[in-house]
Amino acid sequence: MGKIIVVTSGKGGVGKTTSSASLATGLARRGKQVAVLDFDVGLRNLDLIMGCERRVVYDFVNVIQGEATLHQALIRDKRVENLFILPASQTKDKEALRMDGVEKILDELSSRFDFIICDSPAGIEHGALMAMHFADEAVVVTNPEVSSVRDSDRVLGLLQSKTRKAREGGNIREHLLLTRYDPERVSRGEMLSVADVEEILAIPLLGVIPESKSVLAASNSGEPVILDDASDAGQAYDDAVARLLGEDLPHRFLTPARKGFFARIFGG
């Protein structure tokens, strides 16, 4: 049975799709069979971040409505083996994500894949609830910023009450993924620290992704940033993937980079 992981946050724009793409790619690169699903019906974006937007023929809702098979709709990634993308529908309305249809697709996927990554839409409406409903684990993507932390706390409440696991009396395993972290600003007292966010949300830390120019560069070119091995964000995502697989790694990129001699003298 495959593991279903929802990538969620409540707030929009914090890096759910970027994180879904990189975690899925990282897991596949480590030899796992991975499917990554876009639950954002109407606002499809995972295909762009994964760089397969021109290869979309069928989508999630087509499969639910029986207009295509799962096999036809899954897009095979061209860079990494064992990685497949199920794009969201652009045109259908959100209610098309019916719970029984979603369950059927996830059942079928979990017999074939080791990991099923569900990229949740923002908000706490139908699409977000569907993305989390059948999850075994949740990656809560949070920015070190008040509205994002508050929304993450709301989402944690939903994970603990509205999901199948919760209703059956179980618990979804929750992970905190702190993104757009700027150690420089944290050291100046301008940004919440990792410790602050951990203390408020009280869930285990999966990773800290530093604010990095490489993230925009990666989405510009449709390459998940984890494939940019030289970038700090890519390395931080790869560490997070290793932790998802049970490795115990120290967190990196939490302190400001050492400034060079000239930067220290002339200010940088």
Next chain:
Amino acid sequence: MGIFSYFRAKKSSAEVAKNRLQIIVAHERAQNGGYEFLPRLRQELLLVVQKYVHVELENIRVDVNRDGDCEVLEFNVTLPDNKR
């Protein structure tokens, strides 16, 4: 940070953010504590109690308290002074 922060009495904006978050998050957790039925339960409880004693809704308190690993559902009915 530098030497000037040593004299700075003002809280950093990150500290302010953390304090605000701790307060609002605690408040919202208590409100959405997973028991959406509490207001309804309170209403129905009122109807039952009113069969025997005249009380108003504000005389009935329903709270969920956490005691270690255990949650306690607590009803508190304040009876009126002029009992028959």
